[in-house]
Amino acid sequence: MILRAxxxxxxxxxxxNKNINNIIPRCYSxxxxxxxxxTANQTTNKPSKLKIPSxxxxxxxxxxxxxxxxxxxxxxxxxxxxxxxxxxxxxxxxGSRKLKKKIKKxxxxxxxxxxxxxxxxxxxxxxYDFDKKPKGQLAKLGTVSTTGVPLIGGSFTLVDTKGRxxxxxxxxxxxxxxxxxxxxxxxxxxEELKKMAGVLRSLSPEHKTKIIPLFITLxxxxxxCEAVEEYxxxxxxxxxxxxxxxxQIKETTKKFRVYYYYPEKFDDDDYLVDHxxxxxxxxxxxxxxxxxxxxxxxxxxxxxxxxxxxx
Amino acid sequence: MNNSQRKLCWKLRDxxxxxxxxxxxxxSKCTQELEELYKxxxxxxxxxxxNRREFLLKRGKETRFIxxxxxxx
Numbered sequence: 481m482i483l484r485a486x487x488x489x490x491x492x493x494x495x496x497n498k499n500i501n502n503i504i505p506r507c508y509s510x511x512x513x514x515x516x517x518x519t520a521n522q523t524t525n526k527p528s529k530l531k532i533p534s535x536x537x538x539x540x541x542x543x544x545x546x547x548x549x550x551x552x553x554x555x556x557x558x559x560x561x562x563x564x565x566x567x568x569x570x571x572x573x574x575g576s577r578k579l580k581k582k583i584k585k586x587x588x589x590x591x592x593x594x595x596x597x598x599x600x601x602x603x604x605x606x607x608y609d610f611d612k613k614p615k616g617q618l619a620k621l622g623t624v625s626t627t628g629v630p631l632i633g634g635s636f637t638l639v640d641t642k643g644r645x646x647x648x649x650x651x652x653x654x655x656x657x658x659x660x661x662x663x664x665x666x667x668x669x670x671e672e673l674k675k676m677a678g679v680l681r682s683l684s685p686e687h688k689t690k691i692i693p694l695f696i697t698l699x700x701x702x703x704x705c706e707a708v709e710e711y712x713x714x715x716x717x718x719x720x721x722x723x724x725x726x727x728q729i730k731e732t733t734k735k736f737r738v739y740y741y742y743p744e745k746f747d748d749d750d751y752l753v754d755h756x757x758x759x760x761x762x763x764x765x766x767x768x769x770x771x772x773x774x775x776x777x778x779x780x781x782x783x784x785x786x787x788x789x790x791x
Numbered sequence: 792m793n794n795s796q797r798k799l800c801w802k803l804r805d806x807x808x809x810x811x812x813x814x815x816x817x818x819s820k821c822t823q824e825l826e827e828l829y830k831x832x833x834x835x836x837x838x839x840x841x842n843r844r845e846f847l848l849k850r851g852k853e854t855r856f857i858x859x860x861x862x863x864x
Binding site: 670750 | 792801804833834836839840
């Protein structure tokens with residue numbers, strides 16, 4: 481089948497100079513039916529001539545036998561059969577030699593390799609994993625889709641505790657440990673912020689230079705710059721706080737996929753904002769590296785933060 | 792609300808939780824703690840603290856709270 485394919489490919493392609501001398505015309509081939517006359521010319525490719533067999537050469541023993549001895553009919557047949565058989569073995573040798581030559585020729589020919597190459601590419605493509613999965617920390621994000629980096633984060637414009645406008649670009653090159661909450665939070669926000677403060681205190685000085693703790697309020701109506709500033713002093717001096725207009729907060733929470741909900745009636749000053757409670761770890765290019773649920777302890781968060789900072 | 796007020800509320804909350812733990816979430820036996828909470832803290836906070844433990848137990852979650860004192864490691 482390979483030979484046939486090879487022939488097809490060759491015929492499709494360029495014309496090649498045929499070496500006439502390499503072709504053995506059939507009429508001159510030493511087939512078994514030709515008998516004694518051509519036994520002398522088995523090794524040559526040229527058209528045979530009648531030659532008188534000489535005494536002493538191994539090749540011509542069969543012919544000597546049949547010519548010199550007077551034989552009976554059946555013996556003659558026997559000898560002829562022997563001659564035929566010897567011819568057959570010699571033919572087989574010749575045939576195998578020719579086959580080897582043919583194979584070598586095919587292997588030298590570049591057209592041979594086209595089909596195997598296509599097949600091997602197909603097999604490789606079949607086994608290659610095209611849906612590459614993210615490695616390392618991102619692979620641990622259980623509920624988030626694993627076919628790529630989750631689309632959390634993005635550009636934002638907010639206001640810091642000194643009233644100065646701040647954009648996300650100011651944090652490029654540093655990791656962000658980010659939490660969304662509000663100052664009038666009864667229990668959850670203080671616990672998460674305490675966790676973050678605990679992580680910060682346990683980091684090495686080298687790691688501390690790489691990371692910025694950030695708090696963004698979800699309650700701009702009550703959380704003024706001063707309120708946020710005062711609130712954060714309770715936890716860690718390095719904490720940065722951001723607030724802004726309700727519109728700015730809304731835009732930012734959309735990009736971080738933060739859920740938050742005001743109760744229906746909040747005319748007076750006393751209400752709670754229901755919100756998602758994750759601590760986000762953003763990378764130096766502004767993409768999400770990891771996030772931490774409320775159920776994790778300070779030490780567990782610390783280890784994962786250290787692993788990300790070491791990357 | 793400033794930080795000192797918050798700290799006070801959290802202490803009172805811890806007391807309420809201890810009482811509730813002793814009395815199997817029976818609020819009728821922790822009226823003193825609740826009264827103090829209603830005095831010093833916003834109503835939204837007290838309402839949340841009152842039923843927080845019960846809510847967590849129903850959901851099958853740990854009623855884990857970290858009192859202020861234990862946090863200082």
